[in-house]
Amino acid sequence: MIPILDFxxxxxxxxxxxxxxxxxxxSKKLRALVADHEISRxxxxxxxxxxxxxxxxxAGVQLLAQVGLYHIDTQRVVEFSExxxxxxxxxxxxxxxEVVFGRGEDEIRVRYRTSEESRPPILAAGPAGEIxxxxxxxxxxxxxxxxxxxxxxxxxxxxxxDGRAPKVGTLNEMYCAQWECEQILEIARRAGRPGMHLGxxxxxxxxxxxxxxxxxxxxxxxxxxxxxxxxxxxxxDWNRLMLAKYCEDRGITPWTSCVSVMGGLCRRGxxxxxxxxxxxxxxxxxxxxxxASLFTNRIDGTWGDAECQWALSGARRAxxxxxxxxxxxxxxxxxxxxxxxxxxxxxxxxxxSNTANGFAYAWIAGGSGPxxxxxxxxxxxxxxxxxxxxxxxxxxxxxASDERAGPESEQIxxxxxxxxxxxxxxxxxxxxxxxxxxxVAGLGxxxx
Numbered sequence: 001m002i003p004i005l006d007f008x009x010x011x012x013x014x015x016x017x018x019x020x021x022x023x024x025x026x027s028k029k030l031r032a033l034v035a036d037h038e039i040s041r042x043x044x045x046x047x048x049x050x051x052x053x054x055x056x057x058x059a060g061v062q063l064l065a066q067v068g069l070y071h072i073d074t075q076r077v078v079e080f081s082e083x084x085x086x087x088x089x090x091x092x093x094x095x096x097x098e099v100v101f102g103r104g105e106d107e108i109r110v111r112y113r114t115s116e117e118s119r120p121p122i123l124a125a126g127p128a129g130e131i132x133x134x135x136x137x138x139x140x141x142x143x144x145x146x147x148x149x150x151x152x153x154x155x156x157x158x159x160x161x162d163g164r165a166p167k168v169g170t171l172n173e174m175y176c177a178q179w180e181c182e183q184i185l186e187i188a189r190r191a192g193r194p195g196m197h198l199g200x201x202x203x204x205x206x207x208x209x210x211x212x213x214x215x216x217x218x219x220x221x222x223x224x225x226x227x228x229x230x231x232x233x234x235x236x237d238w239n240r241l242m243l244a245k246y247c248e249d250r251g252i253t254p255w256t257s258c259v260s261v262m263g264g265l266c267r268r269g270x271x272x273x274x275x276x277x278x279x280x281x282x283x284x285x286x287x288x289x290x291x292a293s294l295f296t297n298r299i300d301g302t303w304g305d306a307e308c309q310w311a312l313s314g315a316r317r318a319x320x321x322x323x324x325x326x327x328x329x330x331x332x333x334x335x336x337x338x339x340x341x342x343x344x345x346x347x348x349x350x351x352x353s354n355t356a357n358g359f360a361y362a363w364i365a366g367g368s369g370p371x372x373x374x375x376x377x378x379x380x381x382x383x384x385x386x387x388x389x390x391x392x393x394x395x396x397x398x399x400a401s402d403e404r405a406g407p408e409s410e411q412i413x414x415x416x417x418x419x420x421x422x423x424x425x426x427x428x429x430x431x432x433x434x435x436x437x438x439x440v441a442g443l444g445x446x447x448x
Contacts, residue, residue, distance in 0.1 A: 001091065002084060004245050007286050011241070014068070014076040019235075022070040022077065026233055027265045029067050030274060033059040039270040039314075046309045046353060046398070047391040048273075053317035056270075060277025060318065061085050069230065069282050072237045080285060088285050089323050096324040097290035099253050101151055103195030103222050108150050110291060112324045113360035115317060118384030121355055125365035125372035126152035126199050127414075130159050138423065139368075139414045140184055144191045146369035148376050153328070153363020156180045156202035166203050174212045177204035181213050198223045199363060200255050207242050214250065221251045228287045229257040230279050233265045236286075244287045256280070256289035256325075258315070262308065263299035269307045272296045273314030280319060292319070293328040293363060302334045304346045306398050313357045320358035329354050330364035331375040337405060338412050339367070339429070344374075344436035345401035348445065349394045351378040356390030367414060370425065374433055378440070381447050393444045400443060 017025075037055040048056070065082035096112040108122055125146075127139045140155055158166065158180050166176035180203050188196045201224055204210045210226055213219045228244040230236055247254040260266045260275035276294055283289065294315050297303035316327050331351035337343035347366065354362070355378075365375040382390060417429040441447050 001088065001288055002285050004241065004248060004286055004288070007078060007241055010078045011071040011074050011076060011238075014071070014074075014079050016075060017070070017077055018075065019070065019072070022067075023233070023265055026063075026067050030063055030266065030271050033062055034270045034274055039274065041269045041307065041310050044306070044395070045391075046306045046394045047313040047357060047387060048310065048317055050317075050321070052314060053321055056273045056277055056314045057318035057322040059274040060281060061089070063274055063278040064281050067234065067278075070235045072231075072235055078236065080282075085281055085285065089281060092284065093322060093324045097326070099290040099326065101197035101222065101253070106151070106193050106195040106197065108197060110326045110361050112320075112326050113358060115320055115356055115358040115387055116384065120380045120383035121359050122150050122361045123148055123365060123372060123376035123379065124151035124153040124197070124199065124361055124363055125149055125369075125375070126154040126363065127156070127367075128154050128364050129157055131157050132159055133161055135415050135418070135420055136180075137183060137187060138418060138420065141187050141191065142369035142418075143372060144187050144193060144196065144369075146373055148373050149369060151197035151199065152184070153199040153361070154202055155184050155198050158203050169206050169208070173204065173206060173209040177201070177209050177213050178218070181218050185218065196223065200225050200227060207239055207246070210243060211246065214252075221253075225253055225255040225291075227255040227257065228283065228289075229255060229259075230283055232259050232261050232279075233275060234279065234282065241286060248288060253291055254287045254289045256283045256287055256292040258283065258292060258294050260296050260311075261299055262296055262311065269311040269314070272308075272311035273318070276311070276315035277318050280315070280323070284323070284325070290325065291328060291361070292325050294319070295329060302336065304334055304350055306395070309349065309353045309394060309398075313353065316354075316357040316359060326360040327358055328361035328363050329359055331362050331379070332364050332366055335412050337401065339417060339432060340404070340406070341432075341436055341439060342401045342404040342406065344433075345397045345404070345440060345443075347375060348378050348436075348440045349397035349401065351375045352382050352390055352397065352445070353394045355379045355382050356385060356387050356394075368417070368425070370430065370433060374437060377437075377447060378445055381445055385446075396443045397440065400439075
């Protein structure tokens with residue numbers, strides 16, 4: 001591993017470059033490497049073969065070695081040699097990491113998983129996105145109370161507490177983040193799951209607010225992950241490096257989250273797949289994580305279509321074959337398709353594709369506890385399915401989703417399906433979910 005303190009010197013003494021110059025260099029080199037390695041996607045494909053996965057890995061290594069990471073604060077390039085990148089990948093590949101979260105009955109062990117393995121991914125779904133204070137508790141509670149949900153991959157994103165907005169770098173950020181953590185822990189205690197892993201420390205993002213939440217009885221190494229992730233595309237700052245050092249010192253598994261945006265510097269699926277691998281390798285070099293999430297969305301914020309699934313397949317299978325860290329991701333539809341049959345088909349397609357492409361851990365799965373259970377049942381049903389069969393199923397699900405797509409759903413947020421006064425889900429919510437399960441079973445999801 002490269003010692004994290006080495007990045008102090010690299011960030012201070014690398015080549016000086018403007019952000020726009022780095023972006024141009026990144027984009028040009030990415031396009032050249034994709035062409036050199038002949039990485040392409042058939043217009044109908046939703047998954048990659050072994051040869052393509054190997055090419056994606058090679059291109060990702062060379063992209064990081066030839067472009068590096070960009071340090072926003074110093075306006076310098078953090079450089080790597082190809083030899084040290086390959087050494088980092090080799091160390092992971094030869095000793096695939098296992099990470100333990102939670103305590104007691106709620107302890108989970110997350111480890112590398114292959115694309116055709118019959119062991120299903122771990123369901124660790126949590127409430128994501130912006131959450132209003134008035135519905136924060138029932139929203140989190142419905143995930144905690146779901147027995148099949150083993151952990152909270154994420155929990156929170158409070159918009160304000162008692163009128164205080166969590167502006168980054170202020171006392172209000174600390175106040176809101178601490179309130180959020182206290183509420184989540186109390187919900188877990190009431191549900192009889194005090195040892196549950198609480199996932200990404202969400203509302204706290206600055207170094208100060210993050211450290212303010214880390215103390216005995218609140219957030220600790222067994223129930224927390226802290227974000228150290230690269231900003232798209234290939235950019236870091238002192239906060240990322242300082243939090244990575246803090247995680248290493250405290251024994252906290254860092255939140256290694258790789259995102260490339262399709263339609264920006266990464267134009268299409270092949271670019272995104274390679275960009276994600278370079279992103280992953282860069283984070284592992286300085287963050288030394290044992291777990292990594294891979295995700296892509298289009299520049300308009302949408303995700304989950306066939307090309308996005310192909311790009312994720314390329315990056316996940318490249319990692320499966322050459323890096324072997326546990327890969328995490330999401331199983332959820334875009335907000336535009338909402339809680340409709342079209343939306344559920346899209347979410348199920350993600351669950352099938354993820355499971356068939358070396359995915360080990362779902363940190364978002366649906367927008368509620370019952371929906372998390374549904375997506376977990378899908379992952380259990382398709383684990384071990386041959387990739388060609390899974391890819392055909394994903395294609396059918398996406399086609400069905402597109403055929404049934406309509407205007408934006410009126411049922412997007414949690415309060416649209418949950419009666420806050422009666423403290424229960426609306427009956428039609430369960431009816432729609434049951435119809436969706438029956439429909440996707442007809443398309444080939446083999447529920448037992």
